[in-house]
Amino acid sequence: MRLILMFSLLTSLPALAQLPSRRRAQPPPRMEDAVPGREIYNRNCTICHGIDGAAGDRAPALGAQRRYLRRTEGDLHEAIKNGIGGTLMPSSPLPDSDIRKIIAYIRSLRATAIDVAVAGNQRNGEAIFYGKGACLDCHRIRGRGGLAGPDLSDIGVERKLEDIRVALTTEKPAPSRGYQPVRLTTSDGRTIEGVIKNENNFSLQILGVDQKLHLLLRDEIQELAYEGNALMPSDFDKKLSKEEFQDLLAFLSRQARRRAQ
């Protein structure tokens, strides 16, 4: 049985390799199609996929921060038109013109910051990142900077431009998991400030502002206060000039040690 399976896998490999080239070439998506594409997508695809590219109950997010199996127009067209074998993804009766609009919309959802043209002066943005913006206090790029916030060395390929803009300008309803600010006093009188990397009813794992890990049991803590707000400031569009803000965006959007495959 195993032999047969291996044989069938081996024989199917060349066929797999040829698959994309056998697909009919599709005209490139027109970005202006993304607007009507969104409407068609939300009407037809959200039975399984989530609304506006979010994850659904039965199918993945098509616009989330992840690596995609189907990247080319041909792949996407094939999947929508004929379904995906072995999965719940069905074939679609939609006309090709509508499918192209859906593809344009999916592509617009997926583009990370580095894939999008961003106005602004990157060099100035870099100076702001390391200087006036004080981003380095919490974030690091290529080994330089603080630890309290996420490493931004690959932010250009990890996040969409809009997500970066929102993170710089909009207050979060609550700190994200792993970044909850905390201030506590231990039973032996030490004061620790930092972010909670993990916690349960019995222990806490804290990364301190002293850049050290503090691993504590709850009964070793005398007093503990959770900060309601995230450490990340949300007023960069106010404390920077319009040009400076755009320059910072331009700098961040180009941060990538690697390009997504």
Next chain:
Amino acid sequence: MILLLAMAALHAQVTYDDLLKADPKNWLHYSGQYHSQRHSLLKQIDTGNIKTLSAAWIYHIEGARRLESVPIVVDGVMYVSQPNEVHALDARTGRLIWDWHRQPALQRGPNRGVAVYGNKVYFGTPDAHLISLDARNGSLLWEAKLAEASDGYWCPVAPLVIQGKVIIGIAPGDHGLNGFLDAYDAETGERLWRWNAIPRPGEPGNETWAGDSWKTGGGDTWLTGSFDPELNLIYWGIGNPAPDFDGDVRKGDNLYTESVVALDAGSGRMKWYFQMTPWDVHDWDAVEVPVLVDAFFRGQQRKLLVQANRNGFYYVLDRTNGKFLHGTPFVKMLNWASGLTPEGRPMRVPGVIPSFQGTKTCPATSGATNWMSPAYNPDTGWFYVVAQEGCGINTKSRDTFRPGGFPYMGTGYVESPDEPWQMYVRALDLTTGKLQWEYKQIGSRRYGAGLLSTAGGLIFAGDDQGLLTALDARSGKALWHFNTGKQITASPMTYMVKEKQYVALTAGANVVAFALPR
């Protein structure tokens, strides 16, 4: 011959009397006893010595990811399942006796456990069969087809054996497949009766479905119910209507979805029903384990059925006739109903229904509680429940039913970004539902782990971080905990072998058992 006789003598057969009495040394039903109180009379492990409770053994199930099986223990043998598999273990040592694997194995999960009767073990399969195995060596005795797997049906349900009948339900309603509850002859596998959860034309209740919507109405029966031997009634919770989030195409109350039904155990005929969420549009299956308690209610001794429902309300019913006695929210985040009428019908808040853009709905679709088992402790008189505080954004779109097992949901939900979900263990007064204490499971946001109550004054609770915690049943204070290493999505149980009490549960891919040190 002498050896054979000796072997037969070693293995006790489980009689109906055994199932009725449910000796606390064994764990014979999914919920421990027919009344599903999940309260064990074992008290070797108690509030005084709990701090010394230690892991006794771990059994790893290869290929398992998120076990939801509640182990069954008969005279020192533990039966535990995952989809397509049953493993029989020495309950003292965790050593394998036999394992049985269904081939070919259709991959659908989870499986919530087995049932035992006579010398047989019963369990449901991903290809919608009921299987009977010899409890001594795992050999296949018979299999009965519950439904067509090619239609999309499958069976995650732990069966319930009553008077020589194996009672078993089916999933999934989310695919527009109509649910039912079946009884099979425990000896032969012959089907004795079927109760259809969605009434057909001409049957009472069909008028609660607009047009032909009853044909794809859902109403599955995916969690094990309870049984009252005196009344001879089976109590079973019924799942959601389909499409889950688009109620426009199925106007009406959509009976008997989102109801608890009482069926005569002999005939399968329905005696009464009580519907918690008429015309549900939030996927709030009413399958949560119905717990049967005889207690004083407003000065009168009554046969009660209580249920903490996924819709956020705690219900107290008279289980002789289904009459609504009392209902109250057991979560704070509840925005879809302003309360219950004197008949127990929700007073809906206009507009809290799924929309194309998304509607904030509390509780979330995952529910104020779900399949994780509640418990009732007769010593405290309190009902213990795992509660999830949180909201979802529920969306709707027009869906088309497709035969062959495709989702028929009419879209779904995402977690509301405003406030993160949070899990609690709560103790409620049985008859009033009034909160006695709550234990916040810090860092736990996802549901799945249920409760066990013991006469040792303890409530055992799992959580999504893999912690098994023992709480003082009276104060809610944590007395002991153990990190099992993976999210717990099943409920703990307890048993005794050679005068030693064990607490066990499935956690991640493992079965873990605990006992006091020698």
